[in-house]
Amino acid sequence: MANIKSAKKRILVNESKAARNKAIKSRVKTSVKKVEAAVAQSDAETAKTALKSAIKEISAAGSKGVYHKNTVARKISRLSKAVNGLA
Template identity: 90%
Template structure:
């Protein structure tokens, strides 16, 4: 355990940020799974609505700094491509 006051504070702040990032990443993964499940069942209508929700979650995660902008673009691109192939 840290002895210096600022180091103790950094530990607490890092735990808070890690918890926030974990929650955001979990929401993104859930949204992506919903899109992939709809694509697997070849349900175009459900896939499109799930894709819109997933894009919103992924973009929000990117704007908050959880994901790099290139990662955001790649995830959105791959999901969009999968949905467009079944449409």
């Protein structure tokens, strides 16, 4: 355990940031799973609506610094490609 006051503060701040990042990543994973499930069932309408919300979640995570911008672009691209393959 840290003895210096600033080190103790860093530990607390890092814990809160890790919790925030974990929550955001969890939301992204859930939205991606919804899109993939709709694609697996060949349900185009559900897939499109799920894709729209997934893109929103992924972009928000990217803008908050949870994901790198290239990771965001790759995730969105792969999901869009999967949904467009249904049509």
